Structure formats: structure tokens, C-alpha cells
Amino acid sequence: MNIIACVKQVPDTEAQIKVKADGSGIDEGGIKWVMNPYDEFGVEEALRLKEKFGGEVTIVCLGPARAMETIRTALAMGADKGIHIDDPALYEADSYATAEALAAAIKGLPYDIIFCGQRAIDDDSGQVGSILAELLGIPVVTMVTKLEVEGNSAKATRPIEGAQLVISTSLPCVITATKGLNEPRYASLPGIMKAKKKPVDIKNAAALGVSGASKAKVVKFVPPPARPPGKIICADDTPEGKAAELVKLLREEAKVI
Amino acid sequence: MELSHFKIGHEGREVFWNAEHFEPFLFFFTFIALVIFAYGLYRRWLIWSAIGKAEPEDRKSNWKVRLKNLVIDGLLQRKVLQDRYPGIMHALIFFGFLLLFFGAAFDATEFHVAEPLGFAFLTGKFYLFFSFLMDLAGLAILVGVFMALDRRYLSKPDRLGYRGKPDNTPDDAIALLLIAGIVITGFFIEALRIAVTWQQTPWEVWSFVGWTLASALNGISEPTARALHKGMWWVHTFLALGFIAYIPFSRLLHMITTPANYYMATLRPTGTIEPIRDFENAESFGVGTIEEFTWKQLFDSDACTRCGRCQEGCPAYLTGKPLSPKKLIQDIKTYWLEKAPAAIQAKKEELRAKMAAGEETDKCAKVLAFLDKIDQAIDKYVPARPETGEKALVGEVISLDELWACTNCMYCMENCSAAIEHVPKIIGMRQYKVLMEADFAPELQLTYRNMENNSNPWGVGSHLRGEWAKDLGIKTLAEDPNVEYLFYVGCAGSFDDRGKKVSIAFAKILQAAGVSFGILGSEEGCCGDSAMRGGNEYLYQSLAQANIEVMNGYGVKKILTICPHGYNALKKDYPHFGGNYEVYHHTEFIAKLISERKIKLKKSVADYVTYHDSCFLGRYNDIYDEPRKVLKAVPGLQLLEMERNLAKSFCCGAGGARMWMEEHGERINDARAKQAIETGAQTIAVGCPFCLTMMSDGLKTHGKDETMNALDIAEIVWKAMDLEEEKPPVDVCKT
Numbered sequence A: 001m002n003i004i005a006c007v008k009q010v011p012d013t014e015a016q017i018k019v020k021a022d023g024s025g026i027d028e029g030g031i032k033w034v035m036n037p038y039d040e041f042g043v044e045e046a047l048r049l050k051e052k053f054g055g056e057v058t059i060v061c062l063g064p065a066r067a068m069e070t071i072r073t074a075l076a077m078g079a080d081k082g083i084h085i086d087d088p089a090l091y092e093a094d095s096y097a098t099a100e101a102l103a104a105a106i107k108g109l110p111y112d113i114i115f116c117g118q119r120a121i122d123d124d125s126g127q128v129g130s131i132l133a134e135l136l137g138i139p140v141v142t143m144v145t146k147l148e149v150e151g152n153s154a155k156a157t158r159p160i161e162g163a164q165l166v167i168s169t170s171l172p173c174v175i176t177a178t179k180g181l182n183e184p185r186y187a188s189l190p191g192i193m194k195a196k197k198k199p200v201d202i203k204n205a206a207a208l209g210v211s212g213a214s215k216a217k218v219v220k221f222v223p224p225p226a227r228p229p230g231k232i233i234c235a236d237d238t239p240e241g242k243a244a245e246l247v248k249l250l251r252e253e254a255k256v257i
Numbered sequence B: 001m002e003l004s005h006f007k008i009g010h011e012g013r014e015v016f017w018n019a020e021h022f023e024p025f026l027f028f029f030t031f032i033a034l035v036i037f038a039y040g041l042y043r044r045w046l047i048w049s050a051i052g053k054a055e056p057e058d059r060k061s062n063w064k065v066r067l068k069n070l071v072i073d074g075l076l077q078r079k080v081l082q083d084r085y086p087g088i089m090h091a092l093i094f095f096g097f098l099l100l101f102f103g104a105a106f107d108a109t110e111f112h113v114a115e116p117l118g119f120a121f122l123t124g125k126f127y128l129f130f131s132f133l134m135d136l137a138g139l140a141i142l143v144g145v146f147m148a149l150d151r152r153y154l155s156k157p158d159r160l161g162y163r164g165k166p167d168n169t170p171d172d173a174i175a176l177l178l179i180a181g182i183v184i185t186g187f188f189i190e191a192l193r194i195a196v197t198w199q200q201t202p203w204e205v206w207s208f209v210g211w212t213l214a215s216a217l218n219g220i221s222e223p224t225a226r227a228l229h230k231g232m233w234w235v236h237t238f239l240a241l242g243f244i245a246y247i248p249f250s251r252l253l254h255m256i257t258t259p260a261n262y263y264m265a266t267l268r269p270t271g272t273i274e275p276i277r278d279f280e281n282a283e284s285f286g287v288g289t290i291e292e293f294t295w296k297q298l299f300d301s302d303a304c305t306r307c308g309r310c311q312e313g314c315p316a317y318l319t320g321k322p323l324s325p326k327k328l329i330q331d332i333k334t335y336w337l338e339k340a341p342a343a344i345q346a347k348k349e350e351l352r353a354k355m356a357a358g359e360e361t362d363k364c365a366k367v368l369a370f371l372d373k374i375d376q377a378i379d380k381y382v383p384a385r386p387e388t389g390e391k392a393l394v395g396e397v398i399s400l401d402e403l404w405a406c407t408n409c410m411y412c413m414e415n416c417s418a419a420i421e422h423v424p425k426i427i428g429m430r431q432y433k434v435l436m437e438a439d440f441a442p443e444l445q446l447t448y449r450n451m452e453n454n455s456n457p458w459g460v461g462s463h464l465r466g467e468w469a470k471d472l473g474i475k476t477l478a479e480d481p482n483v484e485y486l487f488y489v490g491c492a493g494s495f496d497d498r499g500k501k502v503s504i505a506f507a508k509i510l511q512a513a514g515v516s517f518g519i520l521g522s523e524e525g526c527c528g529d530s531a532m533r534g535g536n537e538y539l540y541q542s543l544a545q546a547n548i549e550v551m552n553g554y555g556v557k558k559i560l561t562i563c564p565h566g567y568n569a570l571k572k573d574y575p576h577f578g579g580n581y582e583v584y585h586h587t588e589f590i591a592k593l594i595s596e597r598k599i600k601l602k603k604s605v606a607d608y609v610t611y612h613d614s615c616f617l618g619r620y621n622d623i624y625d626e627p628r629k630v631l632k633a634v635p636g637l638q639l640l641e642m643e644r645n646l647a648k649s650f651c652c653g654a655g656g657a658r659m660w661m662e663e664h665g666e667r668i669n670d671a672r673a674k675q676a677i678e679t680g681a682q683t684i685a686v687g688c689p690f691c692l693t694m695m696s697d698g699l700k701t702h703g704k705d706e707t708m709n710a711l712d713i714a715e716i717v718w719k720a721m722d723l724e725e726e727k728p729p730v731d732v733c734k735t
Ligand code: SF4
Pocket: B310, B313, B314, B315, B316, B317, B323, B324, B325, B405, B406, B407, B408, B409, B410, B411, B412, B413, B422, B423
């Protein structure tokens, strides 16, 4: 089975995000970069399929030089090889341009199933997996929490409002992973050591034959407004009085009810 | 036989009385016993060395210190005697035996050397004293043996078993009965001799046991006595020689291995773990198979006497976890004994091959070849033990629940009467699970990821590390690298709300005392102790190296810590990686400030306080007095001690990465909090932020969080300094 897992390098969830003064992006100084947690579910699922059916797991990642670390993390978990798409023309790529680059890198490879995270926790757009499937002309199931592969088809479970949807699909397909699919493994030390020697192909836009042109453009980064301090309801000492005051504030000040 | 040359003033006795012609036989049988003894030892050595790998730690140099350990703990029984009843029991047998052994040696020297050369020394007053002493020794042994029989078969304390099931083996009874038998037959021989000769040798009254027994035999005819004496003489001899031959094949082996273990005991600071040096090229990490233990680690388990001292204070065992340090050591031993025949076979093959190839030509190899021949001969008659099925060392022989229950509290090692090193074995096996198999508790995996990404176990953004100090006017080293002390705050002091209060209290004390200090702020990282003790040596070293790089970059020389884990790591483990600092724990430092009168404690804080000894302060670093001194300096404070304190203190349950893992069943911190509550104190004083959390939680469990509290010593001291008005809780609606 040939399995592909797409990964993105994102700032750690706890990292302090500072927007650059000119609003052109975030200040990368002091940021700890990690593998997008949803992509990690994808990598883990890819590895489990490999363990079950045999085959190879290829990691595909778009990002600057630092993203190599994330590829190595996936290789340390047990993936076999990597493709690193590194081109300044693609650093600002939107979801479409990203998917296009990934599709170009994947096209030449044999694949039965492709994993993506359901979204990246930095820009939260959640589109790459679907666009990628569209560009490759294969089906996609998003937000998958359970996956059963059998022969040439797969049964994927995804949550919908108040229920579970079980979707059958033919292979090859794109699966976007979400929390609940599995518990990603902790890399073993021999895994980490071996990862250093596993092959990673570095490709630029020209080699992939993509222009890197985005359809959408970020106009400006603006930090969210500072959270206003909490309010303590003192107006009246009785529970009823407090409740009345709370309702009033929610309606008039917060305008949520 | 005439006794002419023994008379009053020249008291003495004939050594081979009534046994004149036995001597050649005696020599013959002694020789056989010694051969069996030597062979048994060699066989044992073959097993340790055939299975275990080379020992990286130096166990030989510094012989003076080693000899001292051997004398104090092996010969003078310091550790053994720390436990009253069993200590006395063992000492009676041990010293009794030692005396009898020297007595026999004296006898032999007298007979074979001194007498023929004409300077017999076992005469006169000395003989009387000698006789008295020998009888006393025999009596002591008997008392000791009865005490031992009582412990093993009547009073049966839990520590001589596992969860109420005694772990007695036939060997225990055989050993005790052999000892008793030797002494009793010895007394009878003496008595029968006295029964015949007492009229000529009235001084034999000094052999008071034999004399009393002889009086009881009053009226026995001389021929009967002589015949009985001869028979008894042989019984005695065979028991004694049998004892010698039995040593290597029984628990008696500890007579050799335990003192040897004292001699080889680690001389490194308590709790030091041999760092893994070569991550790049090593094939495997940690201990996954019995062969990955060093020979010394296997030897260790042959020095274990199953005394149970370790088990008696193991917090995991006492709260119902499957781990018992004694059982762990014994299970390892049983396992390598099972593996022994195959391992010995392999070792022999290897030696044969080497000798055939002419590679081994040194003397040692020749001796081995010779012994090998003996072995081959014996193997013909002794069928090999059937090999039992393959079992995994980690997971089967030692269950994962046992492996992960250990808090690294060091009780076992500190109190072991045989210098056995349990904790490195446990960490070794954890390393295997974590580094090789990456198979360990999910909550601990999360902790390690947090430590990787944000350099703290909680996973709070590392940029927030210095936040606690924001309004205190504390400089970072980046702002002023010329301060005298670096206050290494650690993760709990930086991120945990309760811990932050301790950091603040200590910082204020330092400021009030005019100490020049600074912090690293967001440049500080996790010390790595939880990673190292949880088997993640790789993560630990990367954290340690990051800290060392920063600290060496600022030329840090002196460090203050509020966390005993950081204290221990920085002080004792960082030197492995080029971090050499003078490190002080805050309780030490506050004690110093008080004695130098740099701070004054004016206000009373609590009337009754009990102090909980943190493992990493007490057993790991011998800091027992300073925290108590500080507490006693607080006006009106009365210190109440828990029963388990000092070196026998009971862990809070947080060490050895346990802080970050789920605990099932009775919780260690609850058990400890209960012990603290029983003292009647209002406050549990601690010197460790993890103990602080554990004790606070324990008080909650017991519903005592309203009436009692847990405070760090720094908090108590800061309150007692009375420099800050205590603000009553603010009623927000009234302002
Ligand atoms: S270190 Fe403590 S918890 Fe671990 S085995 Fe020894 S006594 Fe038990």
C-alpha cells in the first residue's frame, strides 16, 4: 500500500504570536514550530495502515527550510521518505496554491490513500485536503474519526451534528484527519536516529511546474483585541437580583441574548 | 591421655581430645568441602559474567573508601543494626560466628603451629577468657537463631514476604538449622569432654555452657561419654564442613556477596545515573533483556538477603502497588538463574572457540580452561535444568505496573542492608520502554511533548516563564549578568500557581536580605529530572544541555533553587555535561541567612508544624538539619516529627515522573498526608513544590484543607519576617 501524508509546520499552540508592526505577517522570533496536530493524526493513521498492509509512507510538506524538522519528526515516527517543497514563491501560498503544489508533488507517485489534517491550526482555513482531492480527481472524506480500509475501498466515519456519518469510498482517496482518529505515537529513539538518514527530496516550484500564484491574498494581520477584564456582578446580594443583572448585561452589553 | 601439663595456672585443653587419629580424615573432608565451596563460587561467577555485560562504572579504585564501607557496613554491621530487632538478631549470629570462626582458627594455630614450636598460647588466663568467650558466642548464636526462627515462622512480619505471603524457602530453614546444629553439637562435645575430665580440669567451669551441660550429664560413664563424644565430634564436623560447602548454593552466599557488594558499592553521589553517552551509534538503549544488565547489577541480586528492609518503606508497596523493591531484585535473580544453563553453555562455547583459535592465551584463560574441564566432567552427572519458556524481562518478569510505580524515592537503596542499587535498574528498564519501544503511559507522553515544545511539563508557553517575577523588580541575567547568584526557579516555581507563591516568597526573602541575584526568565528551561527518571534520557540530555549552554553563557557560578529536583539535577547530574556550579537549595540558603543574621524571624506563624522530608533533599542530598533549623528559628513554632522521617521518610508520591502519571488505588500523597495529620500539627512544612502540591491535595482528600495547610519553608519564613502586611481577602462587591 502506498500511503501519502501531507504535513504542515505550525507554531506551537502555546507560542506567543506577535503580529509584525506592518501587519504583513507574524514575528517568527522565539516561536517553537511543531507539526500541525491534525496532520499528526494523519501520519499516525498512515503508519497504522502500513503496519497492517505493508507498503510505504511518504511525507509531503510545503514550507521553508525549518519545515524539514517537521518532516524528520514524521520520519522518526516511522514514515519512509519525504518530499519537501521549498520555494520562496510558495511561502505565502493560499489553500489553492498549496494544494496545487502538493498535487504536483504527489501526481508522479504511486498512491492508494492520502492523509491531510482537517485543517492547520495556524490559518484554520481547512480547505487544502478537499482542493487536493479535486485536483487529483479522487474522492475526499473530511473530518474523519475512524477509518477502515478493506481491499480497494474504505469506510470512514465522520461526526456530524449529533450523529456519526459512515461514508464508503473507493481508493485512492483523500482523508482529512481529526481528533479521535487515533493517538499519535511517541517517536522511539532509534526512530529519531534513523530518521536523520531517510531520503527527503527537496523540490521547488519550477521542478513541480507550478507558479505558486495564490487566488486569495492576505491583506493584513491584526492581533485580536485584548480580552476585557471579567466582571463581577455585585448589584444585588440575592441570587434573583444577580440573575436579573446578568440577563440585563448579557442582553444590553454583550448583546448575546 | 594424661593432662599433666594442664594444671591450675596453666589452664588449657587438649585440642584433639578423644579424637587423636581423626586429623587426616578431617583434612581430607575439609579439602573436599573447600573444593565444593570454590566450585560453587566459580559457577556463580560464571553465571554473572556470562549473562551480564561489562560494568561501565568504576567499582575498584579508591580502595580505602571501599574498605571503610566494607568494615563499617559489612564487618561492623552499621546498616543491619539500624533496625533494632532484626539487627540484633543478625548481629548475634554474625558476631557469634565470627568469634567461633576465629576460635577455631586459634585452636588450629595452637595445635599445628604454636604447640609443636613450643609456645602454646591457649593457656592460663587467656584460655579461661577464650573458653568463656567461645561459649558466650555459641549462646549468642543460639539466641539469634531462635529470634530468626521466631521472625520467620511465628511472628512473620510482612517484610519477610509479599503481601502477607511469606517468601520462606526450605533453604532458610536449612541454613538456620545448620547453624543451630553446629553450635549445639559443639556444646555437647564440650560437655562430654568436661564430663570425663572435669576433676582434672576444674577451670572448665569457665566454659560455662559446656560445664552446665556436663553437670546435667552427671553420672554418665566414661566409656559411654567417650563413645558419644566421638560420634558427636563427627556430626559436628560434618555439619560445619557441610555449612562451608553449602554456602555458594544457598542464601548463605550472602556471607560472600554482601560484603563484596559493600566493597563495590557506588561511590558516586546518591542517585547518580550513568548517562547514555552515544545516542548516534548505540544499537539499543536501556535494559530490555537480562543480558543488558551489567554483571554488577546481576551480582547485586545475589547479595540480596530478602531481609525486606527496602520493602518496609517503599511508598509504592505500602499503598498497594505491585512493586516491591525486594521482589523486583528477587525476580531478576530467579530469571537469570533460569537463563544460567544456556548462558554458561554459550560462554563455554565462546571460550572454547577462542582457545581453539589461539586468541586466549593469558593465564586467566588457562585457568578457565581447566575449570571448564571440571565443569564438563560434572555436567555429565548433573543433568541440566530444563529451560523454561521465553519470557520478556520488561513486561513479564517485571510487570509494567511494577516498573512504573516507582517514585525513585531512594528509600530502598538508602536502607538496603546489602548496598543493592535498585533505582538504576528501574530507570534502565524504563529507558528501554521509552527510548526503544516508545511504549509508555499516554499522559507521560503528553508531558514529554510539553517538555520538548515548551520546556515545561505543563506545556504552558515557554515565554511565560518569568511572568511570576513581573512586578517584583527582579533582574534577568540578560539585564544584569553580574549578580552573585542565579535563582534557578524551575518549572513548578514558574508555572504552577502554588509554586509561584513559593518563588515570590523566596525572592522577597532574598531581596530583604540584600542578596545579589537574578533569574533567567524565558531563557530558563526545564531541569529534565522527570524526563531522566521516567526513562527519557534523550529528552533529559537535550534539556540539560540547553540550560547549561545558557548558564555557561552568562558565566553562572552559584545557583539557588527552590525545587529539590532541579537542585539535585543541577548539582549532581549537570557536571556530566559540562555544567559545574555551586548549587544551594533554598532551605540551606535560608538557614545560612538566619545564622548570619541577615534576616530576622519575628512573628509566629503556626504553633505546631510537622516537616515532611523530601526524598530529593533528604535521602538524595542529606539535607535534614537545615530545614528543621529554619523552622525552629520561627518564634513559637513547635516541630512535631512524623514517625517516618529523615532517612526513613515516606515519599509524597511525585518523584520519578510519577507527578505526571495517573495513580490507581490508594494514593501515596494521601497516605503521607494522613501520617502528617496524625502528628496533630496544623501545618505541613515542605521544601519542594511537588511535595507542596501532593500534601495540599492529600489534606483535601482527608477533608482537612480547612483546618490544616501545607506551606513551603520559604513561605513560613517570609511570613515570620513580618515585612509585609497580610492583606485580608478582598470583598470585590464592597469596594
Ligand atoms: S525508589 Fe522508592 S518507590 Fe522506588 S522501589 Fe525504591 S522504595 Fe520503592
